[in-house]
Amino acid sequence: MAGQTTSQQRFMRRGVTKFFFLDKITSGGVPSREDLAAGTDLSAFISDVEGFALENTPIETPDMASDFTSNIPGEDKADNSSLTFYEDKVSDTIEELLSKGTEGYVVILRKGDVATSKSMDSFPVRVGSRSATYTAGAEPAKFKVSFNITDRPQLDAAVPAKGE
Template sequence: MASTQQRFMRRGITKILFLESIQAPTNIPTRTELTAGTDLSKQISDIEGWSLENSPIETPDLGSGFATSIPGEDKAASSSLTFYEDLASDAVEKLLTKGSAGYVCIMRKGDVPLSKSLDVFPVRVGSRAPSYSTGTEPAKFKVSFSISDLPTLDAAVPAAAAG
């Protein structure tokens, strides 16, 4: 039996948080750790990367003119977040200074407890640079991240705290 797919737009749904630490070796945060993180969603104007890529290994053989391949090593795509600058606050700039380490948590379908849509990327900030323009557009800056360890993908969003 076919079910109706409920499509959605990421803007207004997807949440991106920065956590300074996660205790579990699985890199899956608790609800308390998520709550203690910084929600960056409303300051982000653009997002790039945040996925794994595979570098296939070619396996040609003498018996065929076709070059086959097998899956090779995985690596993280170049990843960055572009933020709107805040004329009154530099909180995001202070949080994401060059060399800062932490975790970028992306809740793809929003903060929906137990939804298997949480991706956690252990990161270090590689660079932070303003985007200069003379045009009539908002001031922005771009933060580039190095993915420092294997990301945890498709984890369950932690259950909401009992209350």
């Protein structure tokens, strides 16, 4: 990109990014439009997101020729991941969907539901815990669902076109 001027359309994730929970993915790790339609759109119920990122743990490679310690890429691992939800006073829908031990996929459309945008991440998960959060402060009731990432996530996949 040296010597080129590039414009960039920045955005805020709130109101754009979509979060889905899918029981299954039918086509090799990348959700289809049918998979998304069969899943649950969690976006309107989420108050906070933690994790859902893949990180690399570098391996140090010191040698006797230098006092600088270089490193090489090591193992990949997923961050501890959780979603915090607003608690519904009359419905237990989200709590029942995401009960302890439930397996499925958290699918994130980072730039929204924009067909062919390579911004869809799919995390195979198991619910590790779900617990209410308590406070005496003047804020809405919430609960937190912690997820274990059970396999390598599929990152930067194309969002399927509607009708696919």
